[in-house]
Amino acid sequence: MEQKPLKKIDIIFGWDDNCTPIQVVEKSVKKTPESIILDMIDSGLKGRGGAGFPTGLKWKFARNEEADAKYVVCNADEGEPGTFKDREILDRVPEKIFAGMTICAFVVGALEGYIYVRGEYNFMLKTLQQKIDIFNQQLHDLKIDFHIYLRSGSGAYVCGEESALFESMEGKRGEPRNKPPYPTVSGYNGKPTVINNVETLVYTSEICRMGPEQFKALGTHDSRGSKVFSVSGDTPIAGIYELELGMPLKDFVDEFGDGDTKAIQVGGASGHCVPRKKFNDTIIGFEGIPTGGSMMIFNSSRSMYNVLHDYLEFFTEESCGQCTPCRIGCQQLLKGIEAVKKGERPPTYLNDLKRLTATMKIAAKCGLGQSVANPFTSIVDNFREEIIY
Amino acid sequence: MVNLKINNTPIQVEEGTTILDAAKRLNFRIPTLCNHPDLSVAGNCRVCVVEVKGARLLAASCATPVSEGMEVNTNSEKVRIARKHVLELLLSEHNADCTKCFKNGHCELQELASEYRYGDHIFIDLVKSGDKVLDISSPSITKDASKCIRCQRCVRTCTELQAVSALAVVHKGDHQTISTFLGKPLNDVVCTNCGQCINRCPTGALYERNYIEDVWHAIYDPNKFVVVETAPATRVALGEDLGIETGQRVTGKMVSALRKMGFNKVLDTDFTADLTILEEGTELLTRLKKALVDKDETVKLPMMTSCSPGWVKFQEHIFPELLDNLSTCKSPQQMFGALAKTYYADKINIKAENMVVVSIMPCTAKKFECNRSEMRDSGFKDVDYVLTTRELAMMIKQAGIEFDKLEDESYDNILGESTGAAVIFGTTGGVMEAALRTAYEIITGSEVPFTNLNIKPVRGMEGVKEASIKIKNTKPEWSFLEGVELNVAVAHGLANAKQLMETVSSGKSNYHFIEVMGCPGGCIGGGGQPIPTSAEIRKRRADAIYAEDMGKTIRKSHENPEVVEVYKEYLTQPLGHKSHELLHTHYKVRKRY
Numbered sequence: 001m002e003q004k005p006l007k008k009i010d011i012i013f014g015w016d017d018n019c020t021p022i023q024v025v026e027k028s029v030k031k032t033p034e035s036i037i038l039d040m041i042d043s044g045l046k047g048r049g050g051a052g053f054p055t056g057l058k059w060k061f062a063r064n065e066e067a068d069a070k071y072v073v074c075n076a077d078e079g080e081p082g083t084f085k086d087r088e089i090l091d092r093v094p095e096k097i098f099a100g101m102t103i104c105a106f107v108v109g110a111l112e113g114y115i116y117v118r119g120e121y122n123f124m125l126k127t128l129q130q131k132i133d134i135f136n137q138q139l140h141d142l143k144i145d146f147h148i149y150l151r152s153g154s155g156a157y158v159c160g161e162e163s164a165l166f167e168s169m170e171g172k173r174g175e176p177r178n179k180p181p182y183p184t185v186s187g188y189n190g191k192p193t194v195i196n197n198v199e200t201l202v203y204t205s206e207i208c209r210m211g212p213e214q215f216k217a218l219g220t221h222d223s224r225g226s227k228v229f230s231v232s233g234d235t236p237i238a239g240i241y242e243l244e245l246g247m248p249l250k251d252f253v254d255e256f257g258d259g260d261t262k263a264i265q266v267g268g269a270s271g272h273c274v275p276r277k278k279f280n281d282t283i284i285g286f287e288g289i290p291t292g293g294s295m296m297i298f299n300s301s302r303s304m305y306n307v308l309h310d311y312l313e314f315f316t317e318e319s320c321g322q323c324t325p326c327r328i329g330c331q332q333l334l335k336g337i338e339a340v341k342k343g344e345r346p347p348t349y350l351n352d353l354k355r356l357t358a359t360m361k362i363a364a365k366c367g368l369g370q371s372v373a374n375p376f377t378s379i380v381d382n383f384r385e386e387i388i389y
Numbered sequence: 390m391v392n393l394k395i396n397n398t399p400i401q402v403e404e405g406t407t408i409l410d411a412a413k414r415l416n417f418r419i420p421t422l423c424n425h426p427d428l429s430v431a432g433n434c435r436v437c438v439v440e441v442k443g444a445r446l447l448a449a450s451c452a453t454p455v456s457e458g459m460e461v462n463t464n465s466e467k468v469r470i471a472r473k474h475v476l477e478l479l480l481s482e483h484n485a486d487c488t489k490c491f492k493n494g495h496c497e498l499q500e501l502a503s504e505y506r507y508g509d510h511i512f513i514d515l516v517k518s519g520d521k522v523l524d525i526s527s528p529s530i531t532k533d534a535s536k537c538i539r540c541q542r543c544v545r546t547c548t549e550l551q552a553v554s555a556l557a558v559v560h561k562g563d564h565q566t567i568s569t570f571l572g573k574p575l576n577d578v579v580c581t582n583c584g585q586c587i588n589r590c591p592t593g594a595l596y597e598r599n600y601i602e603d604v605w606h607a608i609y610d611p612n613k614f615v616v617v618e619t620a621p622a623t624r625v626a627l628g629e630d631l632g633i634e635t636g637q638r639v640t641g642k643m644v645s646a647l648r649k650m651g652f653n654k655v656l657d658t659d660f661t662a663d664l665t666i667l668e669e670g671t672e673l674l675t676r677l678k679k680a681l682v683d684k685d686e687t688v689k690l691p692m693m694t695s696c697s698p699g700w701v702k703f704q705e706h707i708f709p710e711l712l713d714n715l716s717t718c719k720s721p722q723q724m725f726g727a728l729a730k731t732y733y734a735d736k737i738n739i740k741a742e743n744m745v746v747v748s749i750m751p752c753t754a755k756k757f758e759c760n761r762s763e764m765r766d767s768g769f770k771d772v773d774y775v776l777t778t779r780e781l782a783m784m785i786k787q788a789g790i791e792f793d794k795l796e797d798e799s800y801d802n803i804l805g806e807s808t809g810a811a812v813i814f815g816t817t818g819g820v821m822e823a824a825l826r827t828a829y830e831i832i833t834g835s836e837v838p839f840t841n842l843n844i845k846p847v848r849g850m851e852g853v854k855e856a857s858i859k860i861k862n863t864k865p866e867w868s869f870l871e872g873v874e875l876n877v878a879v880a881h882g883l884a885n886a887k888q889l890m891e892t893v894s895s896g897k898s899n900y901h902f903i904e905v906m907g908c909p910g911g912c913i914g915g916g917g918q919p920i921p922t923s924a925e926i927r928k929r930r931a932d933a934i935y936a937e938d939m940g941k942t943i944r945k946s947h948e949n950p951e952v953v954e955v956y957k958e959y960l961t962q963p964l965g966h967k968s969h970e971l972l973h974t975h976y977k978v979r980k981r982y
């Protein structure tokens with residue numbers, strides 16, 4: 001499989017005084033929307049919010065919709081445990097997000113954009129609003145008909161799921177909707193909406209600044225470019241790092257581990273747990289294990305039962321509760337591993353629970369319930385003894 | 390049109406059709422729980438999932454539209470396993486004490502559980518217990534959270550159809566539940582007791598407060614004289630719970646069954662429906678006279694009907710500023726009770742204190758109504774117990790009566806005779822039509838200008854209906870109405886009522902008279918009627934109502950001979966002194982929260 005060595009990159013937080021975000025906008029709106037879409041598709045950029053949908057296609061779908069209003073929404077709900085990169089981006093280079101949103105709006109034909117910021121980040125709202133005001137003024141001066149608004153989230157993890165996020169923005173309970181229709185057809189207020197992650201939007205403006213070639217040169221065939229990682233857990237150097245995609249997990253462990261790494265949870269609570277024996281042949285990217293950016297490192301002092309227990313508690317609480325497989329499934333998984341641990345159920349009960357996660361993966365209504373199988377099976381399969389004894 | 394295959398059978402359906410509906414057309418039944426034909430699509434129970442070739446996820450068939458070339462399997466191994474898991478999960482959370490459950494035998498969850506017969510319940514018991522689980526605060530509605538599968542059908546009913554929003558989803562994850570505002574008792578919140586949520590709850594989590602044992606007790610008590618009254622809409626729906634086809638009238642069988650059960654007198658709320666028309670019609674004409682001739686500005690128009698107690702309570706909570714627009718007439722049920730324990734008791738020589746009045750209603754709000762403190766004008770509780778159509782069906786079964794074999798019998802009298810006008814009270818537009826038949830004739834001396842007396846513009850299932858009738862050739866005493874265009878409106882279901890009230894409240898309407906029924910379709914779709922309900926079922930019941938009307942020799946309330954007699958012997962005249970005492974009431978402002 002194609003792979004790249006670990007390499008630190010400086011695109012997201014870099015600053016080009018000769019081409020500031022607003023200048024990128026100015027330059028981009030002189031092109032045709034079609035050519036921007038082609039650049040996006042050509043760059044290979046995929047969504048950085050977790051699901052990895054090709055950004056250029058998403059924009060194209062929204063552009064092709066006929067509607068009296070369209071919206072651009074920046075998903076800054078960042079609720080995945082172990083992820084804190086969007087916060088850093090919002091803090092350090094918000095103008096790049098605004099630029100990405102504006103270019104997107106230009107492409108799809110939206111006049112309003114919203115940034116939905118996680119409730120826990122309310123402390124940064126004031127500064128962010130000031131920066132938005134300046135940017136809106138600059139857009140006004142450039143006679144670009146687009147306005148950015150700020151929305152504060154309600155603090156529920158599920159509100160990061162795009163359709164629940166729209167419900168929440170509409171003042172309703174944050175419950176995911178049925179799909180189809182997808183957001184590009186019916187999103188906020190039932191109108192065609194592009195929703196992108198914070199980081200995705202920054203890359204779009206960067207691709208417009210530097211051209212798709214430079215971006216495409218990074219990463220692998222299925223995972224173009226670089227990505228910002230939130231590194232946490234048993235590491236001496238926790239923090240935010242932008243790395244080229246396509247590196248083997250081993251490189252990552254060598255760089256960030258504490259020398260005693262037992263497992264890495266790639267992609268947060270809803271991601272996959274990779275044990276040491278698989279570090280060599282696991283690639284970080286869409287062809288291997290995709291991630292929204294969270295990398296949690298566990299050393300040999302950690303009990304994987306506790307890790308799984310924590311995750312299941314998280315999902316049990318954070319499920320919106322509307323659909324059966326997720327609301328009750330999560331509770332059963334949590335109670336189930338407790339029962340196995342206590343000897344109230346035989347170890348083989350774990351197989352029953354794994355079958356349950358297989359159902360959750362295909363029958364739950366949204367990504368939350370569908371992804372509980374990831375940590376469950378990867379931890380149970382690789383650390384079965386720790387769960388039982 | 391879209392072409393697809395379901396279980397290898399090709400079918401062509403319109404774009405936008407769900408997989409569920411397409412499968413239905415091929416006679417493949419897919420189990421459902423959260424789906425209901427009257428409500429928006431939720432897609433949350435996941436019991437209806439099917440496999441679509443090439444898709445990573447199973448699709449909720451109730452929520453997924455068909456697409457060209459789709460290949461669906463409704464019974465693949467994956468589907469069966471998922472369905473089994475969903476059902477087992479629901480049951481693991483469910484207080485499944487079916488034998489003690491009011492919905493035993495009428496429960497969608499139970500039906501599925503028995504259909505799938507899973508012996509191996511592998512999951513851990515998650516049933517919650519505790520004092521918050523059971524809410525028996527309301528005289529109409531009982532809520533048992535331990536039976537709730539969170540399908541949200543009640544929530545959608547209460548918001549979409551009724552615009553009341555007494556129930557909402559609160560909290561998330563394992564704490565997610567269906568709750569009233571701040572978890573207050575149902576009786577202390579804005580709930581109108583309409584019971585529409587009950588009609589759509591697939592389980593025993595919502596059901597009527599039942600008075601079956603109390604009524605048997607009264608029947609068996611040798612010192613009690615038990616009188617029963619039956620509402621117009623019960624006779625076109627009762628059969629559904631007793632093995633008779635939807636839309637069949639069972640009036641005579643019902644009377645026979647009630648007699649066999651041991652009620653001392655079997656009388657008819659339809660009688661007081663006719664009486665209501667005289668009182669309410671006269672009230673309307675009096676209001677019109679005061680407003681148009683005397684220019685009395687304290688008189689409120691449009692006048693609104695008051696025979697639907699769910700609607701009345703809705704108005705008390707939501708539009709208190711319009712309470713003076715409500716007719717002061719009690720509902721036919723309560724007029725009946727008040728007359729029964731006064732005039733009628735005297736007439737048949739029974740002491741009112743020994744009389745028990747039981748009413749059979751399509752309605753749960755009437756249980757609340759009979760407990761209102763205003764409803765004791767006879768000096769006693771005018772109506773003692775209200776049973777729903779469903780409760781009556783249960784009692785008939787308990788009594789061992791083979792309903793479908795019964796011969797038709799007639800009501801006792803007096804208070805048993807009724808006209809076609811009274812029968813149509815049971816469906817939306819009926820009160821309006823009955824009132825117009827009588828009022829027009831009072832004013833002009835001739836019949837309403839509609840073929841066969843059928844006032845078609847106020848019929849049908851449209852949410853809000855409007856009509857205008859030009860009054861011509863008035864009698865001298867009504868000459869002020871000559872040439873007046875009488876504007877009326879009819880709404881059914883509280884969401885439609887709310888919409889209508891907003892225009893009235895804003896002063897933008899020019900109606901004189903408005904009929905509102907709290908339930909979709911009117912009483913035939915009442916919260917106490919047999920379950921299930923759907924537009925189709927309501928239509929068939931309504932058709933039966935109109936057929937019953939056509940079958941009556943007398944079809945105008947003022948021609949009901951017993952009504953004429955009661956005025957002669959007792960009440961003297963509509964809106965007379967006795968009427969005010971017994972047949973009219975007042976309303977109170979209630980808080981919204």
Ligand SMILES: Cc1cc2nc3c(=O)[nH]c(=O)nc-3n(C[C@H](O)[C@H](O)[C@H](O)COP(=O)(O)O)c2cc1C
Pocket residue numbers: 046047048049050051052053075076077078079080157158159160161162163195196197198200201366367368
């Ligand atoms: C439970 C759940 C939580 C999510 N939380 C986030 C989030 O916090 N931020 C985010 O960008 N995407 C989140 N997503 C993914 C979004 O639904 C959506 O796919 C994403 O915002 C699309 O943007 P992208 O294409 O730029 O990745 C979440 C998804 C699920 C199922």
Ligand code: SF4
Pocket residue numbers: 158175176318319320321322323324326327364365366367368369370
């Ligand atoms: S999967 Fe979980 S979070 Fe998603 S809709 Fe179902 S209950 Fe809600």
Ligand code: SF4
Pocket residue numbers: 483484485486487488490491492493494496497498499536592593594
């Ligand atoms: S709600 Fe249904 S399944 Fe539950 S106890 Fe009652 S009858 Fe049984």
Ligand code: SF4
Pocket residue numbers: 530546547551553554555556579580581582583584585586587
């Ligand atoms: S009885 Fe009617 S108003 Fe009350 S909760 Fe049920 S649907 Fe809502």
Ligand code: SF4
Pocket residue numbers: 536537538539540541542543544567586589590591592594595
């Ligand atoms: S009370 Fe009934 S209708 Fe409401 S969510 Fe529970 S089971 Fe569904």
Ligand code: FES
Pocket residue numbers: 420421422423424431432433434435436437438449450451452
């Ligand atoms: S019936 Fe389709 S999800 Fe409930």
